[in-house]
Every structure is written in structure tokens, then in C-alpha cells.
Amino acid sequence: METTKKQIEKQIDQTILMVERLLRMDSVPKSELLVFAQWLNRFSEHDQAEFFERQTARWVSELDSVVEEVPHEQLVTLLAPVIDHLSERGRKKVVRKEMILSVTKRFLDNIQWKKALEQERYMTRFFGSIEDTLEVGYDLHVDAMLIDYEIIRMTNDALIVKLFKKLEASFIPLILIGPNDPGVRQACYALGTDDYWDETVGIDERKIRLKRLLRKLRTVSSSMLVDELTGAFNRKYLQNAYRRRTSRLERDGQLFALAIFDLDHFKRINDLHGHPTGDLVLTELASLTKQALRQDDELIRFGGEEFMVLFSADDSNHATEMMEKVRARIERHTFPNGLKVTVSIGLTVIDDVMRDLEEMTSEADEALYQAKRNGRNQVIVYAMATAKEKVKAVIKIEKTILPSLSLMEIPSHPKYDFDLVADNQKTAGVIQLYVMPLEQLAASNFKLVDEWKQTRDQIIDVIAIAGEENQLLGQALERGVTDYCLSPLDPHQLEEQIRQWAIRLP
Template identity: 30%
Template structure:
């Protein structure tokens, strides 16, 4: 992280020298843009005093937006800010409280809270307060997006407003009632109306709790803590995936450890297979999530019925499954999976009398003891799965036992930010992070114009876009609006970076289809966690 702080300080030193030594006058707009950049970046990389100084100057300059500064006058105005910059410049190294976030491990076990409310102010407040508890919070004003997030992200708790424009919380809950029960997700209904009938209606529809607005945050947080503790205990006690009836990831890890130990003792080989349903996102988008859930459950039922008794079938996440085949070499595993694949493609799925073709692709690897950790073997099988997808899907591919190189790129990631430090920092961090989980092609752009000029932005199947809300030229909202006009806009998942307190911009971003937002300064660890969750919806 030190190098990013050094880069920021060096950039500021150069800019201040240009203003104070080489310029005849400096516009307030230039000063505002620099301070806005510092406000977002400094706090993120641990320079909180510099962030606070920038915020103070921005507040002072509010009423003089059309001003042109003389260098000497600007130097006096920014004196405290300049002192902080040069103080850091003269230190040998800049330190940050806690660990360097670039080495932080993403905790995928953090509780996830989904919030649906049309009050943007309350939405922002709840998101900020709950994130301070260390929880991941996804907030939206759109009932349709909330339903989509519920299916894709599997939240631990769903907080939903009773009164919503054009609908109400009861109808939203009714549409996902079955999946709520299967996922053991807690639901909390909130409402300004606290009469007896309103509360009873919420409980009749399946709400676990009801809170009256204005909310008592201490009460809400304590209740969430208790719910998360209970769910954690249940999750650790059960080995079965609620939706599909397949074994879950905990059972997968335990069973893998047993097979690995048996290999070390007796050299009994086994094979690992990663399976992914082809074009599953399209099924969800076109036919709805209920149909998607039905396909997942029927696929699991087919596999459990037709696999050998010794094979272990697990749901790894979303539409991805993992099979462990005990005492089975790779060639034999290929025969087993091919038999299952050919049988499954003959099954008939229909929606509104329309036939839906459903197939799967698979990547297979034979365990040889070369690598100890399961993630290494999953990575090999995942590479073979990618080749199966690239070669046309509906096929199985054996992993190359002599190669661990990535065969190509599946996920395209764009960082659009006019701050070169933020671009560099995010690109390096995301390359390290996403490279561990999926094939990623990461590119950076200083603005929307350069992003749209690059043909790369339309040539892929899946995109994750980190988009700064305030850009020179085409601003972030314009970029977002144009992205949503591209053919097949569902390929693009967008997370907006906004200035803290910019309520109108956040509302517009969510209305235009932003999938998530974060306020600057942001935690790199938290941003990476959000992107990992969003990436799970693609590919």
C-alpha cells in the first residue's frame, strides 16, 4: 500500500508546484477536481488527515465556484493542506493502521444483508451503519433487482420496506416465499405503519420480525447479530444444500480431505469434476428465477439418481457443481461424466409451452498428490471447464496434467476512473484477487470516452465494471446510462464509486441500473468482496 501513498503524494507535489510556480491563475473547478480526487483516494489508502483537509477545503470553496485563484492567494487558502502533503513528502515512509489491505484475504463467510427500500436516505444510512459492523450490505430501491439479488447472492437476511411504489413488501415476499424457506434466510419487515393488522400481515407472509420506523439502530443490530449466530450454527450443523438437496461446500471440503488422506496411505486415486450448467444466466433472465431454481433442483435430482453410489455430488455455488469420484482414474471419470451428460441433454424442460434446451459442461482432473490443497485441483478442473465452454459447451474436457496456465479469459473487468492512482491500485488488486478465482482480463480507462472507443467493451460475454461517479468529460451517470443501452445489457454488472453524501447521484445510479455502489473513501477489502460476489453472477 505504501507505493500508492507515495504515488499520491508525488502527484500532489507536482500539481502544487505547477499551480504555485508556473501558473498565472487557477480555476476553482481545477481545485475542486483535485480535492475531490484526494477526498476519495486518501482515505482509502490510509491518509485520513489528508482526506479531512480536502473535505474542509471543499466545504470552504462551495460559495466561490466561479473564482479564479492567483497563485499566492491559493497558497494561503490551501496552507494547512500543503503542510500535510509536504510533511508526508519529507517522511521516509507512510504507515497505515492495521494490515496492508493488498494482502488481506476476502472473508466469504461475512453475513450478507439485502435491503429493499424506496427511501434513498434511509437506504444509505442503513448501508453505512451495518457495514460498520463488518457485514456485507447490498441496497436497492428496485423490487425486481431485490428479487434478482435474493436468488443470486443468497443473503443471510432480507430487510424489506412494507410500502413501496407500485407494489408492497408483501408481494415481493410472496414471489420468493419458497426460496426464503429453503435458504433459511431471515426476513425483517420495516414500516412507518405500526398498526396490528400491518404487523399480522407481515408475519402471515413469512416475516421473521417487524420493526417500526424510525428504526432503533441498536435494536436492529442486536437482532441481526442473533440471527446471524443462529444461521451460522445451522449452516455448520447441516451438510445439505437447501435448494438442490446436493451436499454443500462444507461436506465437499471434508470428503476431499478424507480421499486425500486415503491417497497418501494407499495411493488410491480419485478424480474431481467441476460441472457448470450452460447458459444458465440466460434461463434466469428470460424465463425467471423460479424456472432457474427448478432447473437446478431437477439437475441435482437427475445426478443423484444416475451417479454411482460411491460418487459424491455437491453444489459449489450458483449453477456450479463439483463431483468427487472415489477410486476412479481420469479416463474412467470421463466415461462416467459423458454418460451423465448425454442422458441429461435428453431431458425436456418447458416454460409457457416453450422448450428450453439445458445442457452442462464439465472439467475433469485426476488427483495425483502433486498439490495438497483442494483449491489447486479445483483450479485445474475449472481450466478444463473453460476449454469445454470455449469449444462449444455441452461437453467434458480432461485437464492437462502438465499445465496450470490459464487457457484464456472469461471475465472482462474495466476500471473507469480519472485518478491514475486509483486505476493502478484497483487493477493490481483485482488482478491478484480475480486471478485466483476465474480467468480475468482487466483493463483501465481514464474516462467513459476511452472505454467506449475500445471495441473490447462489446466483444465479451461477461463484464464487471468499477465506475467512478465523477469523471471529467462524460460523467459516471452518463457512462452508466450508455452501458444500459448496449445490446444485451445484462452482460454488464456495474459498481459505482460515489462521494459520501451524494444522495441524488446514488439515487440516479440505482435508477439507471447500477448493481451496487460504494462511497469514497472505500475499503479495498470491502470492494474486492463486493466484486467477488458480483462475479459469481457472471461467467
């Protein structure tokens, strides 16, 4: 029974990876989509086969008139029921939606646009200023950004340049929204915007132009193998690098190790010294690590302040010694602004060609968090005895709403264990999400929200429950509330918002 359950889990994981790959394509050959339909059809005799059989029959019928290529828009429509089915299962992975961030003070004017985006399976976030975008949105994985021209006019030039450089370095599409004025349009293009929308650009045209920019982003991202900031390889490079290592292991018996490390208390560096200093620290950290590694070793920026190293090693002791050299070199170094930083490192040794990348990454991650729990600034090698404790992330739901979500399954995360509790419980966690009524959040001029924004050692996000889309809700989103749900609540919509929040945690 346990073996069958694991097989089903593996099939689910493989299916989600296939879906994610298909969604990144501009168009898909009809033959390839029919092969995927056959995969769904034989998904598993134990796993709701009727659902997948229905989807396969529908696809075959709808694709009958398609000659060769299935366009992206039709693909999204075909895949939507499968994505919803997989997401509702609350398994290890959920298909991550693309994040569209808007910087505007006209939230109420953007309600229909927000709904249109969410119907197209995008996530949305709103900020009221470029300062808040740089402060709060810096660590968000953003896929495109929209900014009102009025915000540009009210903002210090230095902040505008800083934000635009960040977007350009990450190839994130930038869209400015302003009046139908040729002079303003020309000025915006001179600033570096990728597109300009005036009031004549309706919602349907906006969606088409946004999709076009996102397709370009995917094309660029798929061809880039080096992280722009640090010069390390990026995650696109990782899969092939791991495959080359396992091929060498099979051919020559050369064992190798996978290590994951990140800076201790990096959020504190950003909060106290600013994100530009944080970027300098990351760049210098990558340079130091490369100097400590051998020519054949591969450094990959895994995400945020987290890096991965693939390197040959004779055994776990040899691998630990090598990573200890990296750790000690970083500890001795003085970084910009006179900063002294340390790293925690977790590693695992690969001696079996059948061990896949995801499994090995999970092992190194567990060892990394053991190093964190042991006091940081150390190297831990994975062993079966490694404690699998994770950092607690608390989701606090207003007590009258909680019963409707009591059966919700939250996707597993390599770093966090999620605790779903009533908002009046005193359970604490490094990561917190509050789901609360808007009136409660707005009390005393949003005093509670302002206090949460000042918290340095925690990440606190908020979903507001609102009776209507009014000016008060607009103020809440400007003040830092993450998102909202309208009452009467749709539990499925709220569950999806919570799941997307969980899988996006750094």
C-alpha cells in the same frame, strides 16, 4: 526465494481461513484466541513480523481481564487490523464481508444505517422494488434482507410469496421495517418475517438484532449438509468428503477424481424463461446426475449452477468415461418448458494424499474453463499443458480517478482475469464493473444504466462517484447502480469495494 514466497502465500491462506472460522463463531474461548495470537507472532520472519508482533501484544493486554470466552463483538474489534492488513495485500483470498440487502424507496433516510453497517464490516446493496430484487438480486449471495412495509403494500402478492419462499428455503433472515402499529406488526409476522423494526428501534438496537439473526443463520448453515433446492450435498459437506477420500487413498491406494461441471448459457435460461424455470432445470439436472452416478459417488452443489462430483476412478481415462456418461445423459434429456441443455465438465484425478482440496479444485476449474473455451458440451481432464486462460473481467474507471488506483492488486479468481482500464477504452469483457461520476450515469434519465440492465450476455455492475448523498444518488441506486463512493475519494475505501465485488463474482 520462490519456495519462501510460496510458503508465505500458504501461511496467508491458512491465516485467512482461521480468521473466517473465528468470525463465524458467537464467542471464542480465550485460550483458542491466544493460540491464534501465537500463530500470528511466528507468522514469518520474512513477512512484516513487526505488525503481527504488535497485534499479539495488544491482544494479550486486552484479553488479560477476560476469564474464559471472548464475545463476538470484541472478537471483531481485535481482528479488524489483521483483516485490513490481509485485505490490503490483495492476495488470492480476501475475507468476504456479509451482504445485507435492503429493499426501499427511502434511500436517503437509510444513509446513517448504511454507514453503520459498513463500519461493522458488512456490505450493503439497495433495490427499489421486489421485482428488481428477484431480477437482479437473485444470484447475489445475500446474508440478510430488509424490506420496507410500504414496498410490501405496493407489490403483487405472487411476487411477495415467491421472494419469501426463496428466503425461507435458504434460511436467509428477513426483516420488515414499518410503522409502530400493532396491526401492521402482526400482519408482517403472519407473512413470515423473522423480525419487525418500527421507528422506535434505533441503529444500535438494529445492529444487535441483526447480529442475533445472523448468528442463527450461521448455526443453521453449519448443521445443514444438503442443498435445499437440488437435494445434492452442499459445500459444508465437501471438506470432510474429500478428507475421507484421501484417507482411503492412503489406506487402500484407491485413486479418485474430482469433477466440476455447470450448465452452458444458464444465464440465458433465467433471462428468457425466468428463475423458477431455472430452478426446475437445476433440480432435474441434479436428479439426472445422481441416476448416472454409482452409489458411492458424491454429488455436491458447488454454487449457483455449478456442481462437483467426487468419485473413485482407476485413471484419467476411466474418470473421463464416467463423466462422459453424465454429459451425454444430460444432453439427451428434455427439461421443463421443452428445454435442451448441455454441460461442460472439467476433472482432475487425485493420486497423492498430499494434494489438498483447494489445489485440486483449481485444477478441475481450469479444465472446466478449457472445455468452455473449446466450445462447451464436453469433458476435459486436467493436464499440466492445460491452458490457464480465464474469462476476462473488465473494471472501467473514470480516467481522472484511474491514476489513484493504478497500483491496486485485485484478488485472484479461479474463473476471471481482471483488467483495470480507463472508462473511455473499448476493452470488452463478459463481466464489467464501471466506476463513474453520478452526473454521467444520470444523463438522459439514466439511459446508460437502463441499457446495461437489459444486457443478457454480460454482468455489468456500477459504482457511482457522488459529491453528496442526495436525491439523485437515491434515484441511481433505485435504478440499479450497485454502490457509491463520495468525493473527494478515499482510494482505500474504493479499493475495498472493488475487491469485495471481485471475490463475490459467481
